[in-house]
Amino acid sequence: MVERPLVLIFDVNETLLDLTPLQPQFADVFGSADPIGEWFARLLHGSLVANHTNRYRPFGQIGAEALISLAKRRGIAISPQRAATIVSTMRQLPPYPEVAGALQRLRETGFRLVTLTNGSNETVAEQLASAALDRYFERALSVEAIGRFKPAAEVYRYALAELKVEADEALMIAAHDWDIIGARAVGMPGAFIERPGSVWGLPDPPPEIVVSHLGELADLFAATMLF
Amino acid sequence: MVERPLVLIFDVNETLLDLTPLQPQFADVFGSADPIGEWFARLLHGSLVANHTNRYRPFGQIGAEALISLAKRRGIAISPQRAATIVSTMRQLPPYPEVAGALQRLRETGFRLVTLTNGSNETVAEQLASAALDRYFERALSVEAIGRFKPAAEVYRYALAELKVEADEALMIAAHDWDIIGARAVGMPGAFIERPGSVWGLPDPPPEIVVSHLGELADLFAATMLF
Incomplete structure (x- = not known):
């Protein structure tokens, strides 16, 4: 078990918020929601290509670029406006059902x-307000402040500096293995949320905390309150 | 038009070699070859996560990890052995039809x-031998020498140092926009091979040289031989 942290740092997309509202949008373009997985992987790759070539631009913009390319590869033309509209669905995603209660606890x-x-x-400001989660958080930090995407070490170091805590006083909570590994690389422990479809696929061992949803994380910390 | 280069540096997968032999392998696992796109994007993302967290391991190994995760996300269990076998199909890919003739010219x-x-x-040694392309190349360089994947700047700088040429004396030839952009970031010009399915999806302008296959590139240089 890790030491009791002072600060819990939450990833947002797929950790707190559910991407399923994108499905009908993708089905409209592709005839099926199935390309969402390829799109999201291309978006993530594109974000790290931006890191490597010092070409930061907003994640949503990289998402629109990835969507246009993916469509073009399949012989489908979509306008930048339409791509931006589809990607902007990410601004109004519902939280997973247990999230608000778990954050409250x-x-x-x-x-x-x-x-x-x-x-x-x-x-992120729009996402948290739309999902009525903004009330639970002291801060909503974005990689925008330093122009590099997770899992670049600078991002986690930036967060620790802003929050004025040491790496081992924080806990990174995410449904993506690469986000936990990025936090671990700067000495921060992690909690992996193993939602349906979230798979620990890296050869590195998963963190000590693995739960299937945030309610379990709240239970775990309630049970260890005395520490 | 760029200056006439001294060295032509070729990407291999999807630039020289055709990935279609993977299709029946994927169809066996997933019931369709369609997940190849998501698998390759996850493989690429995984390679850059390795860059960011200093966890280099061979590209084929990251490919097997990505395949196991992708299957698990869809409720399909495949053994590490089977995943490795499928990914090893990449060692024996055919060249695109024009490649040998264009390299010869x-x-x-x-x-x-x-x-x-x-x-x-x-x-890469096995790939080039299997495709009977090894005879055309002075060297087959791999990122393995420095333990970082393209498009990290160090990779292109390593190649230039090994080949003893300046960035503007070389030309990076690839069917992937991110590879061209990586080369450009260290000052190397690029030629983008716009194969069916290869899309310039980045906001940066494409290089001066864009051709639909390598035969066109050979034509272009034959036409400008006098320079």
């Missing part, structure tokens, strides 16, 4: 709660 | 030809 337990996302400041 | 025109791939030394 974690906050009552005395943790500082923050988010750290690849999305822009504007996007 | 480019070599006769006096260029130094080399490859630079994210694949390991062993993989």
Whole structure:
């Protein structure tokens, strides 16, 4: 078991918020929602190509570029406007059902709660307000502040500096193995949320905390409150 | 038009070699070859996560990890052995039909030809021998030598140092926009091969040289031989 952290740092997309509202949008373009997986992987790759070539631009913009390319590869032309509209669906995603209750309990337990996302400041502000989750968080941090995407080490170091805590006083909570590994690379422990479809696929061992949803994480910390 | 280069540096997978032999393998696992696109994007993302967290391992291994995760996400269990076997199909891919003739002509025109791939030394040696392309190349360079994947700047700088040429004396030839952009970031010009399914999807302008296959590139250099 890791030491009891002071700050819980939450990833946003697929960790707090459910991407399923994108499905009908993709079905409209591709005839099936199945290309969402390829699109999201291309978006993530594109974000790290931007890191490598010092070409930061907002995650949503890279998402629109990835969508246009993916469509073009399949012989489908979509306008930049339409791509931007589809990607902007990400601004109004519902939280997974247990999220609000779990955040409420974690906050009552005395943790500082923050988010750290690849999305822009504007996007995360809109996402948390739309999902009625903004009330639980002390800060909503975005990689935009430093112009590099997760899992670049600078992102996690930036968050720790902003929050004025050491790496081992924080806990990175994400449904993506690469986000946990990025946090681990700067010494931060992690909690992996193994939602349906979230797979620990890296050869590195998963963190000590693996739960299937945030309610379990709240239970775990409630059970260890005395530490 | 760029200056006439001294060395032509070729990407391998999807630039020289055709990935279609993977299709029946994927169809066996997934019931359709369609997940190849998502698998390759996840493989590429995984390679850059390895760059960011200093966890280099061979590209083929990251490919097997990506395949196991992708299957698991869809409720399909495949063994590491089977995943490795499927990914090893990449070691014996056919060249695109025009490749051997175009390389022959480019070599006769006096260029130094080399490859630079994210694949390991062993993989690229086997690939070029199997495709009967090894005879055309002076060197087959792999990112393995420095333990970072393209498009990290170090990879292109390593190649230039090995080949003892300046960035503007080489030309990076690839069917992937991100590979061209990586080369450009260290000052190397590029030629984008716009094969069916290869899309320039980045906001940066494409290079001056865009051709639909390597025969066109050989034509172009034959036409400008006097320069």
